[in-house]
Amino acid sequence: MAEPLAIRPARVDDCSAINDIYNHYVLCDTCTYQTEPDSLEEREAWLLGHGGPHPVLVAEQRGQVVGWGALSPFHPRAAYQASVEDSLYVRRDRLRAGLGRALLTALLEQARALGHHTVIALISAEKSGSVALHAELGFERAGYLRQAGYKFETWLDVVFMQLML
Numbered sequence: 001m002a003e004p005l006a007i008r009p010a011r012v013d014d015c016s017a018i019n020d021i022y023n024h025y026v027l028c029d030t031c032t033y034q035t036e037p038d039s040l041e042e043r044e045a046w047l048l049g050h051g052g053p054h055p056v057l058v059a060e061q062r063g064q065v066v067g068w069g070a071l072s073p074f075h076p077r078a079a080y081q082a083s084v085e086d087s088l089y090v091r092r093d094r095l096r097a098g099l100g101r102a103l104l105t106a107l108l109e110q111a112r113a114l115g116h117h118t119v120i121a122l123i124s125a126e127k128s129g130s131v132a133l134h135a136e137l138g139f140e141r142a143g144y145l146r147q148a149g150y151k152f153e154t155w156l157d158v159v160f161m162q163l164m165l
């Protein structure tokens with residue numbers, strides 16, 4: 001039987017678990033173009049900068065944070081205010097158990113409730129699982145940038161995916 005899952009707003013005391021999940025991908029994977037891990041102080045400042053129209057959610061199982069997702073401003077210019085970018089990270093030992101789908105579904109519910117107009121995902125093109133998950137939840141491919149990223153001595157293409165709410 002699947003373990004019970006709670007999706008709830010992130011708290012400051014989740015920041016260490018959020019970093020543990022995320023920094024693994026920073027160091028080992030091209031799904032994020034960040035190359036240096038976040039410190040706890042940076043993560044706490046990031047969380048404090050969210051909230052309101054830009055929620056951060058965590059997925060919790062048996063009292064452990066096993067994934068997180070966020071809606072962040074797509075662009076700092078004011079006219080982009082109803083456009084948000086989603087982020088999703090599932091703990092590496094819990095992949096492919098439905099957590100990413102649950103987190104993205106919850107983020108989209110929040111995006112609608114908050115009155116956002118569109119959600120945009122920037123996905124490294126070789127991350128076909130993430131592309132498939134976004135497509136499953138209604139996102140369509142909206143653009144493609146060639147070799148916009150460079151990590152692990154490899155040029156990386158970026159897919160833009162977009163959902164109109």
Ligand SMILES: CC(C)(COP(=O)(O)OP(=O)(O)OC[C@H]1O[C@@H](n2cnc3c(N)ncnc32)[C@H](O)[C@@H]1OP(=O)(O)O)[C@@H](O)C(=O)NCCC(=O)NCCS
Nearest residue numbers: 031088089090095096097098099100101123129130132133
């Ligand atoms: C992308 C990510 C969030 C998906 O989360 P997940 O919990 O592993 O995915 P789910 O189990 O919810 O999968 C939902 C669906 O997405 C698709 N999918 C997810 N991972 C996939 C993979 N590796 N290969 C192919 N399809 C995949 C499938 O359609 C899947 O449905 P199915 O399992 O019934 O076939 C997760 O792989 C992750 O954290 N990756 C690293 C970070 C990342 O790439 N984040 C996205 C940045 S935009």
